Amino acid sequence: MRYVKWTFLTVIALIVVGFFHYTLPQHDVVRVVGTYQERQDLSDWTRIFWATPDDQSTGLINRDVQFIQAVKANGKEVVYRNEDTGWNWPPYFKFDTANLLARAQDMISTSDNPKWAVVTHYGWRNIYFSSFPNAISIKPVAGPDVTIIPWFNIFFFVFLAVILLMLRRMWLQFRERSIDPVLEDMGEAWDSVEDRAGAAATEARGVWGRFKAWLGTWRGKPRV
Template sequence: MRWPRIISLLIVLSIIGTFAHYTLPQRDVVRIVRAESLLTDVEGFNRYFYSSPDSGTSGASTARDIRYINTIRADDGTVMVYRNEDTGLLWPPYFKFDSQDLQTEAANLESTENDPIWVAVTHYGWRSNWISIYPNALSIERVENRDVTLFPWPTVIVLLVFAAFIFMAWRIWERFEDRVLVPARDGVSVRWAKFKDRLSGR
């Protein structure tokens, strides 16, 4: 019975780790090449990796204009493309409603290889050419140079908020258990004991 438990635990931890890696914010130092909007057909499996249509727009069609930010990574010079969509009030709860403003910021920070402007893009999600999915940009901040070291403040803040939420939920459950479940269980035990005494003629 030991190995099935270990395997089950590893599966659960892998699912949690994968979910956290996709959802938690990350930051990349990049050079913006171009900010553009393209008509994209969002259907099939990859639709789960796109946000809902921007707040205040219709989502009836599977094809819609999606903003993209094309960049070159500072660390290895490879291409990285981000989508730029509102998250609204849905998951993940970043409450992003300013995609057009962010697109304007990105366009203003476009630069060339000879005269680069380096920026830190905060995002969540994955990039996959195979299923055509892109990480969603949350914010853009100009940095001094390509070798700047970024402390993962967004991830730390999200984890602290999540830990506080778990702690509060645990405390609420603990109080509910002490005030409701334990007395109810004790009451049932007492009534069951009295019932058995009656059956035995005591």
């Protein structure tokens, strides 16, 4: 059972970590090299990796999606999709897809005369599932060595830790005030039942002993 418990907890932890890693914003320092638009099929389970803007029906089987091509400082290529999130999940409330595309096109550069930008995005890139991170914003930076501090993620996890500590404190207080007294009363009641059962067993052994002693008195008496 111990292995089952730890396996279950590990699976839950991986799901939680994966959820936060997919949903929370990430930052890449890149050089934009191009943009394009392509029709994507949304008929299979990989639909979960695409946004569902409020102005589009969930019954669509395909639609045109904008993409932003970029290259990192280490030469690794990365492709972002450019989709509105609207009021849906995750709550980035992105409605400026067209403006973001214009900014990306304005920042297109070559390796001889690079323009560096920080792309804030969420999601994962997976070539097998054809999933792309969704670009949320693009801002110019001085160079590829700029340091990006993820303030939102820091504040989010601090806030989450405070909430968890408050919930733990509330649970401990609730347990101390409501559950522990009940368990203590149940323990005392059980001890009382055990004491009475022990006393009854002792009394029964005493009666049986007296009965055996009385039978013993008849063994030595002569028959008439």
